[in-house]
Amino acid sequence: MSLYIGLMSGTSVDAIDAALVNFSDDHSPELLHAQATPFPEELRASILTIIQEPSCANLDMLGALDIALGHAYADAVKALLETAEVEASEIVAIGNHGQTVRHQPDSELPFSTQLGDASIIAEHTSIATVADFRSRDLAAGGQGAPLVPAFHQALFDTGESRVVLNIGGIANITVLGQRDEGGEALITGVDTGPGNTLLDAACQHYLEENYDANGDHARQGTVIAPLFKALSSDDYFSRSGPKSTGREHFNLHWLNDHLREHDDIEAVDLLATLSELTAWSIAESIRNKAPDTQRVMVCGGGIHNTDLIQRIQSRLDCLVVSTEQHGLHPDWVEATAFAWLAKRCIDRQPGNLPSVTGAIGPRILGAIYPA
Ligand SMILES: Nc1ncnc2c1ncn2[C@@H]1O[C@H](COP(=O)(O)OP(=O)(O)O)[C@@H](O)[C@H]1O
Ligand SMILES: [Mg+2]
Secondary structure, three states, X not given: OOEEEEEEOOOOOOEEEEEEEEOOXXXXXXXXXXXXXXXXXXXXXXXXXXXXXXXXXXXXXXXXXXXXXXXXXHHHHHHHHHHHOOOXXXXXXXXXXXXXXXXXXXXXXXXXXXXXXXHHHHHHHOOOEEXXXXXXXHHOOOOOOOOOHHHHHHHHOOOOOEEEEEEOOEEEEEEEEEEOXXXXXXXXXXXXXXXOHHHXXXXXXHHOOOOOHHHHHHHHXXXXXXXXXXXXXXXXXXXXXXXXXXXXOOXXXXXXXXXXXXXXOOHHHXXXXXXXXXXXXHHHHHHHHOXXXXXXXXXXXXXXXXXXXXXXXXXXXXXXXXXXXXXXXXXXXXXXXXXXXXXXXXXXXXXXXXXXXXXXXXXXXXXXXXX
């Protein structure tokens, strides 16, 4: 057994996903156990305050949140070990993505900030912890994101032209099966733009629901064509990449700026328009980056939004399937990826793909906090 734990909590700020993975067979990781621990309400509120009102964040808030998150991640690991009936001493390392509170890869001094103190995790679990995965790629001139494509390649690349689509708060694609002029495998990938984030923001603001379960509200609405046109003209969508984005760009402020010119909108029509925008931006990225794709393999919470998935499928000619059909449940792909990235760091192997992030070369990602 070669056991690692991956921890992921994304821009949706819904839960800490934890995955216990066996990497004895390098080519086919075995997901032994996985569970999601929802954030305690108070912690979730603090995270959202810092993300949504960064100018109100002060050093004391940031310091305290870093520690509180460290404890929450450590608790998630302990809960996973208990369910799985595995001892901490059997785990080689934890890979913790951390909670992104700010991602500014295109600023003059590019950075990406993830909170969740790794010393606290190592101390309270007695397991070596790998954290801070994005900084080294940024230091090498990359976007620091997306980082999951190297894992998608390791797991899902068969040579067929296919796309792995992760619909978290932000959506990202990995394009597999392409070759460069020299005939070498060429993996590309981008953040396509919003995944669930705009849908969630509108749902929370207008309907006081965390998300549009199964897309049932959006399905009842009608797309508002002028609003769709205005939203889809955002410059991010026409940029070619490497590119990555976050909630600092696609958020309620961004939406409200556009809504000012559109009075009296019904919530269901707004959700239908946002679902269409999300589907369009994903499908356009796939058509541009992977015109020959045979198959889109979907993971992330957005797969449960059947309205969104139907809109994506209706804009593409190829198959749209769950990663589950290819051996990994869609809810645990990202957490499994961070277990894999931890192993890459421990094994001194690169974790980024320069063709995806724009970094000047492959780099070993992460910092190790010994047990
Ligand atoms: N049954 C469902 N119907 C619609 N959307 C869902 C459902 N379950 C999860 N989601 C969406 O998935 C999101 C969480 O996805 P996740 O992959 O965890 O994103 P992140 O990586 O940003 O945390 C939720 O905020 C919600 O928008
Ligand atoms: Mg999540």
